Amino acid sequence: MELRQLQYFVAVAQEGGFGRAAGRLGIVQSAVSQQIRRLERELGLSLFDRSTRHVRLSGAGERLLPEAHAVLAAVNRTRQMAADIVSGGEGLLRLGTVHGPGDRIYRLLDTLGGSAPRLHVRLRRLPVAERLVAVRSGDLDAALVRALPAAPELELLPVWTDPLYVAVPDGHPLATEPALHLEQLAHLPLRLAPRENNAPFHDLLTEALRATGSEPLPGPPFTNFQETLTAIGSSPPSWTVFYEVAGLPPVPRVALRPLTGLTLTTFLAVLPGPPAPPLRHLLRALADTDPGRPSHTAGAPGT
Template identity: 35%
Template sequence: MDFRRLTYFVAVAEELHFGRAANRLGIAQPPLSRQIAQLESDLGVQLFDRSRSQVRLTQAGETLLLRGGDILAQVERAEREVRCIGEGAAGRLRIAFVGTASYGVLPELIREFRGRYPDVELALSAMNNAELKTALIARHIDVAFARPAIFDDEIRVFPFHEEPLTLAVPENSELAAQDRLPLAELKRETFVLYPRRPRPSFADHILEICKKEGFIPAKEVLAQDFQTAISLVSVGVGISLVPRSVSLSPRHGVVYRAYEGYNPGTTVSLALRQDNQGVHTQNFVTVAKSFARKIQKEGR
């Protein structure tokens, strides 16, 4: 069925007057009458009872008005939805991140993006760096927040947020009571590092910091993720170097202390595929870059 003829039919059926329907459609009456006649011929039914004084719908016409109105409304809704998705105002964006990123400014960025694009569905998931890289390349996610940065010829990377490192120590340890904690003097402590795999990883970043301070930890305990690492610290297994943002969420059995010594900090990076030109992804990157400049200006 021709959608244009269906539109013409609905107009006549609602007006029950060819002249008014023609004015409503912005066309002349004779072409409208020919289109309705052609529609009746195509369907093999009479849609209108016509007289000099009145136009009425037949039973077939009443059924077509009911169904045809629904069809046109669905087409209009589909056009609106497709247009909104094409403009980035609706649709779906898949965001993945390393666990520690959820303790920093990332939640604020997510809220800001939601405020600007409330009808865009956000699919959020936590992954380690290796999973992030694999998911990006396989197009299973749209953007990733990694720590440290992930590199590949297929991936673009933007620094998002840099922050210093801080020490996580058991609450009941002697270290928790000390005001001054030179990192070089902690060489006999057990360092809880994460992730266990894959390597190189954030664990290797911490080991490089220790080397800069002139030592290798006397003992290392490897955890698969930072939540496990903090849990091990809370039960007295050892100490851990973590992003400062982790300290913003108190954990029973753990206290956080600044330390003296080499502190290059750690950066959360925003990563996406080189060929990802999707409007949702580009809108998100624009908001993320603006947000990153704002928090940098605020000194966070």
């Protein structure tokens, strides 16, 4: 059974004759008659009652006509959806996201929804290394990553930059400063998560310290945000650094200060080459989303 046979069947039924159907379809009458006969042979029944004056649907033809309409409508929907996918107006965007999306991700999704309302977005939260593997394999269309200087086989597009903040005991002399530099903190033990937890952020901070001529002074490991800040406020002096990702509750005996001279860049990891339509919409939304609006939340350097 061919789609054109169903199209001819519907046209003859609607026009009430082979000649009029052929005129509507822009083909010769013999081609319409031939394809209808082939369809009838394949189905094993007569679709029309033919006479010298009239062509009417048979009983079987009346039963099958709604099904033919349904098949042709489904084909048209499929074609339209395919065209929308090609243009980027419809489809699926699989995006690897960073931990604790914050309002910046929500603003991005809102912008994307406004420009491509029929584009479905599927967010996946994975460790950094797994995010990159998924982009390389095609399981993700793109992934957001922080502080990553390079990624083999991938292109890294900078999308926004966030400030960094420092936590120190509120009784320490540094707590009186409105902002802090890494050089001022180098003599204090640094509470930093193991490198395997987040190598890009770990390397960003330790290399920045070494660039000032100071070797990082290891302190107790960073565990989670609340526990680490509580320990800073109740233990011998130490410090940690964080960026904005999750809600920041007030912590007694801890001073939070901006860190000057070092920021955190978030990149979009993609495969090299022309972007597919869903990715084009994402890149446009990233360009249209205000990169300067800060998040109103804060959190720890996890992923």
